[in-house]
Amino acid sequence: MKNKIVLAIFGAFSLVACGPGPGSSPQENGSERAAHALETTPQYDSAGVISAVDGSILTLDHDGASGANLPPGRNDFVAFADVLSEAPLEPGSRVAFKFRRNDEGLELTELKAR
Missing domain, CATH: 2.40.50.320 (Copper binding periplasmic protein CusF)
Known part of the structure; x- marks a missing residue:
């Protein structure tokens, strides 16, 4: 039973640590795309x-x-x-x-x- 709890905690921490990675924030990319679209729209x-x-x-x-x-x-x-x-x-x-x-x-x- 203790092994299952330890494995569950380890698994949760592993998933949190993965994250989306550097430079892939959807909020930043979306606002950057919108600003670029306004700059390029004639x-x-x-x-x-x-x-x-x-x-x-x-x-x-x-x-x-x-x-x-x-x-x-x-x-x-x-x-x-x-x-x-x-x-x-x-x-x-x-x-x-x-x-x-x-x-x-x-x-x-x-x-x-x-």
Whole structure:
């Protein structure tokens, strides 16, 4: 009986000691991949007029961006607080902006008065 307990404790310590190994932390690798994806995702420039603001969603009537295959028209863009904090947010404001495409749609990376 004592042998089984000793073997069980030894086995538990062996498994704990194995671990994932150096440099293979899933948290680090995931955040590094996300940062790299943002750095390599192209940004596009355009200009337009704010049509509506609903929380972090801006609806813009814009000139389009041929590089992004985005024809002129009206689209919703997600904008985070750092972009919104320095921008005019009233409907009718003329703006210049930079954006990128991501899995969720269009994301503003810069927005300023024109």
